[in-house]
Amino acid sequence: MSYKIYLYDTDTDCIGSGNLSSSAIQAQLEAAAGQDVEVHISSVGGSAFDAIAIYDLIKKYSGKVTTYIDALAASAASIVAMGGQTIIMSKYALLMIHKPMVGSGGNANELLKDIQMLNVVQSRLAQIYMDKTGLDGVTVNSLIDSVTWMTADQALDLGFIDQIEEYSADITNSVIIGKYAESAPIFYRRCINKILNTNTKTNMNIENKELIDRTTSVLDKIMNFFKKVVNKKTITDKGALHHAGDMDEGTEVYQDEEMTSPAPDDCYTTSSGQKLNVAGGRVQKVTTDPDADPDADDDDDIMPEGLFGSKKEVQNRSKAIKAKLHAQNALLAEARTALEAANTRLSKTRDEVKNEIRSDFTPENSRRSNKAKTEPTPFFAPKTTLAQNAVKKAVSK
Helix, strand or coil: CCEEEEEECCCCCCECCHHHCHHHHHHHHHHHCCCCEEEEEEECCECHHHHHHHHHHHHHCCCCEEEEEEEEEECHHHHHHCCCCEEEEECCCEEEECCCCCCCCCCHHHHHHHHHHHHHHHHHHHHHHHHHHCCCHHHHHHHHHCCEEECHHHHHHHCCCCEEECCCCCCCHHHHHHHHHHHCCHHHHHHHHHHHHHHHHCCCCCCCHHHHHHHHHHHHHHHHHHHHHHCEEEEECCEEEEECCCCCCCCEEECCCCCCCECCCEEEEECCCEEEEEECCEEEEEEECCCCCCCCCCHHHHCCCCCCCCHHHHHHHHHHHHHHHHHHHHHHHHHHHHHHHHHHHHCCCHHHHHHCCCCCCCCCCCCCCHHHHCCCCCCCCCCCHHHHHHHHHHHHC
């Protein structure tokens, strides 16, 4: 838990007197003994010299000091606020800077010395503001000369503070990022905090899980599509095997087009007579039967020179024929589906066909039916010759 110091004005005390003097603050910092310290400020100001002394004490303190502008940090109190490693300002608070003042009397020479002293003091105060904000001397002195009152948003934009206190206990991305950004250089902290503050105002500071999930889903769909285009299918006696590249030893094989379910461990025979030993979703061995003739079309070709030949030869030819039948059945199924789709299209009436004509143009103030946009958009339709040739080459393998 942090050690708390309160610099709140009273009826009798302000910066430089009573419990708000530099000696009183020194005693409290010594009592903190290296703990993290929170300095809470609500003051109209006071002695510029005490403010500089307190600023110096805070800067030299061995632990971490966070200064909070709870209601007002005006005049000398604004100097004290600049001492914190992190400066947090209430969204309702005000920060004010102005030229140093002195009450004096005397002759012209004495008054001239006071003017010179005030100019030197202003130069020191301005340097403290410049070190914190990164603003140039001309800008800072212009703000001082103008007696500038700043809201929390304005102070954040100018770099006088690091964070606006929103009184929200919710742990959001901005809080997490803010903690990591505490050790960054002041320029980057100011930019990060300004972005986070803007996002909070526009309700953009939300958890990114939903966005990541949506993006991942889209990427998965894209990858699955290209898998279907690029990947190959080998028909065997036990169904189709899906794979990328050539069918060699070590090739990963799957039982579905999306290539998510590895093929079961077994021995498969292709229509060309190859035997594929599959284990663990990979081809362990590829064996080609020299006696197999995948182009055989009649019964004489599948019979050996003897009456039936050996049992092994009969089994091998039987598997080759079965794989070939699988391939033919697959083609027949595709053709049947295409014919059914064609018949469905041909059976539609003239009006139904008209309603399926797509058009994205809708005249202004038109009550045109939305049926014109009901036809599903093709998932992939290559336009250029290069793209069309690439797809043809991929699917023909």
